[in-house]
Amino acid sequence: xxxxxxxxxxxxxxxxxxxxxxxxxxxxxxxxxxxxxxxxxxxxxxxxxxxxxxxxxxxxxxxxxxxxxxxxxxxxxxxxxxxxxxxxxxxxxxxxxxxxxxxxxxxxxxxxxxxxxxxxxxxxxxxxxxxxxxxxxxxxxxxxxxxxxxxxxxxxxxxxxxxxxxxxxxxxxxxxxxxxxxxxxxxxxxxxxxxxxxxxxxxxxxxxxxxxxxxxxxxxxxxxxxxxxxxxxxxxxxxxxxxxxxxxxxxxxxxxxxxxxxxxxxxxxxxxxxxxxxxxxxxxxxxxxxxxxxxxxxxxxxxxxxxxxxxxxxxxxxxxxxxxxxxxxxxxxxxxxxxxxxxxxxxxxxxxxxxxxxxxxxxxxxxxxxxxx
Amino acid sequence: xxxxxxxxxxxxxxxxxxxxxxxxxxxxxxxxxxxxxxxxxxxxxxxxxxxxxxxxxxxxxxxxxxxxxxxxxxxxxxxxxxxxxxxxxxxxxxxxxxxxxxxxxxxxxxxxxxxxxxxxxxxxxxxxxxxxxxxxxxxxxxxxxxxxxxxxxxxxxxxxxxxxxxxxxxxxxxxxxxxxxxxxxxxxxxxxxxxxxxxxxxxxxxxxxxxxxxxxxxxxxxxxxxxxxxxxxxxxxxxxxxxxxxxxxxxxxxxxxxxxxxxxxxxxxxxxxxxxxxxxxxxxxxxxxxxxxxxxxxxxxxxxxxxxxxxxxxxxxxxxxxxxx
Numbered sequence: 001x002x003x004x005x006x007x008x009x010x011x012x013x014x015x016x017x018x019x020x021x022x023x024x025x026x027x028x029x030x031x032x033x034x035x036x037x038x039x040x041x042x043x044x045x046x047x048x049x050x051x052x053x054x055x056x057x058x059x060x061x062x063x064x065x066x067x068x069x070x071x072x073x074x075x076x077x078x079x080x081x082x083x084x085x086x087x088x089x090x091x092x093x094x095x096x097x098x099x100x101x102x103x104x105x106x107x108x109x110x111x112x113x114x115x116x117x118x119x120x121x122x123x124x125x126x127x128x129x130x131x132x133x134x135x136x137x138x139x140x141x142x143x144x145x146x147x148x149x150x151x152x153x154x155x156x157x158x159x160x161x162x163x164x165x166x167x168x169x170x171x172x173x174x175x176x177x178x179x180x181x182x183x184x185x186x187x188x189x190x191x192x193x194x195x196x197x198x199x200x201x202x203x204x205x206x207x208x209x210x211x212x213x214x215x216x217x218x219x220x221x222x223x224x225x226x227x228x229x230x231x232x233x234x235x236x237x238x239x240x241x242x243x244x245x246x247x248x249x250x251x252x253x254x255x256x257x258x259x260x261x262x263x264x265x266x267x268x269x270x271x272x273x274x275x276x277x278x279x280x281x282x283x284x285x286x287x288x289x290x291x292x293x294x295x296x297x298x299x300x301x302x303x304x305x306x307x308x309x310x311x312x313x314x315x316x317x318x319x320x321x322x323x324x325x326x327x328x329x330x331x332x333x334x335x336x337x338x339x340x341x342x343x344x345x346x347x348x349x350x351x352x353x354x355x356x357x358x359x360x361x362x363x364x365x366x367x368x369x370x371x372x373x
Numbered sequence: 374x375x376x377x378x379x380x381x382x383x384x385x386x387x388x389x390x391x392x393x394x395x396x397x398x399x400x401x402x403x404x405x406x407x408x409x410x411x412x413x414x415x416x417x418x419x420x421x422x423x424x425x426x427x428x429x430x431x432x433x434x435x436x437x438x439x440x441x442x443x444x445x446x447x448x449x450x451x452x453x454x455x456x457x458x459x460x461x462x463x464x465x466x467x468x469x470x471x472x473x474x475x476x477x478x479x480x481x482x483x484x485x486x487x488x489x490x491x492x493x494x495x496x497x498x499x500x501x502x503x504x505x506x507x508x509x510x511x512x513x514x515x516x517x518x519x520x521x522x523x524x525x526x527x528x529x530x531x532x533x534x535x536x537x538x539x540x541x542x543x544x545x546x547x548x549x550x551x552x553x554x555x556x557x558x559x560x561x562x563x564x565x566x567x568x569x570x571x572x573x574x575x576x577x578x579x580x581x582x583x584x585x586x587x588x589x590x591x592x593x594x595x596x597x598x599x600x601x602x603x604x605x606x607x608x609x610x611x612x613x614x615x616x617x618x619x620x621x622x623x624x625x626x627x628x629x630x631x632x633x634x635x636x637x638x639x640x641x642x643x644x645x646x647x648x649x650x651x652x653x654x655x656x657x658x659x660x661x662x663x664x665x666x667x668x669x670x671x672x673x674x675x676x677x678x679x680x681x682x683x684x685x686x687x688x689x690x691x692x693x694x695x696x697x698x
Contacts, residue, residue: 032471112569112643126482127481128475128479129479129480129481130476130481132480132481132483133447133480133483133484134483134484135483138485139447140476140480142472144467144471144472147467147468147471147472149440150436150437150439150440150441150443150444150468151440151441151443151444151447151472152444153437153440153441153444154440154441154442154443154444154445154446154447154448154452155444155447155448156443156444157441157444157445157448158445158447158449158450159448160426161400161426161450162448168444171482178457179436180436180464181436181440181467181468184432184436184437184440185437185440187431187434187437188431188437188441189430191432201571296552306689328616344478344481345477345478345480345481345482346477346478346516346517347477347517347519347541348477348482348485348539348540348541349539349540349541351614352614353614353615354516354614355618
């Protein structure tokens with residue numbers, strides 16, 4: 001690539017240019033297309049199951065946004081538009097693979113069997129994470145951008161030492177690729193040949209910063225410099241994402257080391273419920289991505305190929321609605337923790353100072369109860 | 374009978390070896406820890422005997438050392454990380470304070486993070502900048518971490534093994550200028566104090582001197598040199614949690630206290646000790662708790678470090694001042 005250092009910014013457009021090397025198996029119009037290296041052989045039932053996943057996680061997400069608007073959650077990071085990237089990759093995982101999410105991976109959490117209510121706990125502020133990572137092989141959300149890329153890499157080093165055929169996958173966004181920890185994870189995993197898949201959802205926006213503020217080249221091409229393959233996939237194509245992730249995981253498990261997957265997608269909503277994207281991006285861009293919706297194309301494919309009819313779609317819609325209203329009900333019932341929870345689980349072993357603080361604060365609280373009596 | 378005279382570096386090495394023999398999940402990782410055996414030779418010979426999968430020469434990336442150690446711990450390993458010098462720990466600060474320290478609490482107790490981070494700390498070796506620092510207060514301020522410092526070969530041998538066995542993350546400070554000091558090492562762990570307890574390094578009657586790491590020796594030398602007062606020296610050993618009982622019992626008895634560390638006095642660990650002692654021994658104190666330590670400046674060039682570092686005279690000067698009150 002010719003680099004014009006003096007011009008700077010325009011070179012960044014390369015990072016965002018229409019993806020020529022994008023792996024795609026299902027067009028936005030729902031047409032199945034061939035790719036020389038990737039294919040999926042899904043039964044109609046499997047495709048319908050993916051459709052169901054996509055619709056349900058979109059509904060969970062919408063419910064959480066609504067709960068935030070109504071003051072029931074402090075904040076929510078919506079996955080709207082990224083459903084295929086998450087469902088496609090998570091459904092490529094085996095149960096005994098390990099996933100390390102960022103904080104927008106609600107679709108991955110769903111596929112790993114995490115109760116969506118346990119995701120809400122964090123955003124409601126009743127805990128920092130409500131699920132057992134070991135039970136689901138789904139780690140805690142990581143909010144400090146990119147820190148968990150190293151955790152995934154270390155975990156993968158553990159897999160190597162155990163001699164098992166597993167892989168770790170770590171999810172992060174385009175913004176995270178600028179972080180030192182992500183780049184260190186690239187260096188480490190390459191040097192160690194660790195069985196880890198770096199799954200980057202390039203949703204084009206790191207809050208208000210477009211990709212050209214972060215990269216001069218398409219993100220998947222960064223991998224080459226670190227010495228492992230990088231691939232860009234249509235992140236709104238659940239078939240292609242699943243195929244590409246499956247291959248990368250198989251490579252990792254069979255000792256071929258890491259892969260960087262750039263799932264090219266779009267954050268249809270705000271960064272979080274506190275964000276206002278109208279301040280930094282154009283409506284026209286949003287409209288163009290609406291035409292690439294990850295769910296509509298699967299629906300179109302199912303209809304065109306007469307794999308599903310109205311009854312099926314209505315049933316899924318009703319099921320999703322049920323999941324949403326159930327989640328809402330349970331969210332409202334989430335109790336605030338007791339004050340003493342502050343000191344719980346900080347240390348595995350006895351810590352006299354914490355015990356003193358806890359006892360002191362407990363009797364302080366009790367002194368109010370005595371007064372009110 | 375099992376006591377043998379070892380340098381502190383060698384005692385660390387043997388303690389690590391013992392831990393690796395006892396538990397195949399114990400790993401060593403850091404820069405130059407393998408073939409070279411570490412810049413202070415603490416890991417000498419371990420890669421040769423335990424292999425490259427267990428003694429890992431890492432890329433030069435401290436955040437990566439701690440970050441991948443967290444991942445290994447999540448997979449059931451017990452990594453012992455070496456940060457080559459105190460001043461190099463800061464690239465790993467997020468991984469230690471925001472990730473490692475909090476993960477157990479964030480997971481509601483479902484995750485265990487038995488990671489030990491060894492940090493050679495303190496000055497006095499004539500090093501260039503970033504090689505002589507005392508960053509302990511950054512870590513004692515962070516809930517979820519245990520912070521300890523050894524001061525002598527015997528403790529180095531036992532405390533590193535106790536730290537590795539501990540299910541919580543431990544920041545393990547080693548007094549780098551004392552690496553070549555020799556002392557008898559008792560290899561029977563049953564005789565060792567728990568690693569979260571302070572010990573009376575020298576009993577005395579008139580004044581309590583609190584120190585840890587490299588300043589224990591300095592304080593002991595001061596106590597030895599002072600013919601006018603009977604100085605009790607307590608080796609704090611565990612900075613978080615603090616063994617209050619041992620410290621407070623001593624100060625209640627002597628009524629006077631001097632705290633010594635190399636780190637800057639302002640906002641330093643000694644401030645916490647002074648505050649706690651004042652609060653809990655108020656009616657026993659004959660004088661305010663005095664602090665001796667580094668100045669409120671960056672660590673100076675090494676030709677000036679003898680002025681910056683507390684020495685025998687500055688400890689005794691503080692002792693004298695507590696009696697002049």
